[in-house]
Amino acid sequence: MVKIFIDPGHGGVDSGATGNGLLEKNVTLQIALLVRKYLTAYEHVTIKMSRTSDKTVTLSARTNEANNWGADYFLSIHINAGGGTGFESYIYSRLSSSGETAKCRNIIHNEIVKVNELRDRGKKQGNLHVLRESMMSSMLTENGFIDTKADAEKMKDKKWLETVAKAHADGLAKVFHLKKKAHKDDRYTMTKNTPGYYTAEDAKKGKNKKSTMLPGKYYIYKQASGMINITKQKGVPGSWIDPKGRK
Ligand SMILES: [Zn+2]
Known part of the structure; x- marks a missing residue:
């Protein structure tokens, strides 16, 4: 902080x-x-x-x-x-x-x-x-x-x-190299099947896959260390993905 x-x-x-x-x-x-x-x-x-x-x-x-x-x-x-x-x-x-x-x-x-x-x-x-x-x-x-x-x-x-x-x-x-908070209504469009993870850390490492996220429109719930948490339900945490599409 x-x-x-x-x-x-x-x-x-x-x-x-x-x-x-x-x-x-x-x-x-x-x-x-x-x-x-x-x-x-x-x-x-x-x-x-x-x-x-x-x-x-x-x-x-x-x-x-x-x-x-x-x-x-x-x-x-x-x-x-x-x-x-x-x-x-x-x-x-x-x-x-x-x-x-x-x-x-x-x-x-x-x-x-x-x-x-x-x-x-x-x-x-x-x-x-x-x-x-x-x-x-x-x-x-x-x-x-x-x-x-x-x-x-x-x-x-x-x-x-x-x-x-x-x-x-x-x-x-x-x-202080501060990063902007994600807005609750920021959208993210996924174009291909992407692995979803429990934490930003897991998404970064590609470890402990939680689910496969299907292509479609999502809300951005949160951002951390280059990873994003995307969700279908606005304001509710979803899964972490690597937006650069690492497998
Ligand atoms: Zn003064």
């Missing part, structure tokens, strides 16, 4: 930056909740958030929770202010720019700037509490300037929030 800790910046009595009728705490929460939503489409990932509502949470409470939980990654989401424009990301200032944390950040940063339609202000380093006090790899994103009209307009657009959140999730999926 990969443990991802998502930290929407600010909250409660701390609004964060403000501008153009927006409060940073609300924008960060919207993005963070969407990141969680997109991450749940992946297998073997479990998510915790420093807050899921407009709640006051201290910086040390955030890092303590992630540290005690043993998170594999700490992702902090913020909105910038101060009259600039664009997107930037941070890792802790004392880390090497070629280390593991930097590599992860680069992957996620690149996924985000591909789609966020904001100027790329660069991959930065900073001495910020959540980056310094978190024991795992961590990154903080600054998703545009709330006090710059063009950036703020984007933050008011639900589609943009979804795009930015999905890019955060896609980046994390890349870093």
Whole structure:
């Protein structure tokens, strides 16, 4: 299980930056909740958030929770202010720019700037509490300037929030090699008689054959290590097969 800790910046009595009728705490929460939503489409990932509502949470409470939980990654989401424009990301200032944390950040940063339609202000380093006090790899994103009209307009657009959140999730999926869960209504068409097995492991090895699966349309119940579990009854486990058709 990969443990991802998502930290929407600010909250409660701390609004964060403000501008153009927006409060940073609300924008960060919207993005963070969407990141969680997109991450749940992946297998073997479990998510915790420093807050899921407009709640006051201290910086040390955030890092303590992630540290005690043993998170594999700490992702902090913020909105910038101060009259600039664009997107930037941070890792802790004392880390090497070629280390593991930097590599992860680069992957996620690149996924985000591909789609966020904001100027790329660069991959930065900073001495910020959540980056310094978190024991795992961590990154903080600054998703545009709330006090710059063009950036703020984007933050008011639900589609943009979804795009930015999905890019955060896609980046994390890349870093941790996460695989998408099969959808219950995904179909699989079998064109020839194929051996079915009790487990994905058996299917992979071609051992302990359970049955012969006949050609036809099936639902995909589950996927694991290149093998798929196909079933005639949607949502009910069937048999494991090797989709590459190994005998
Ligand atoms: Zn902030």
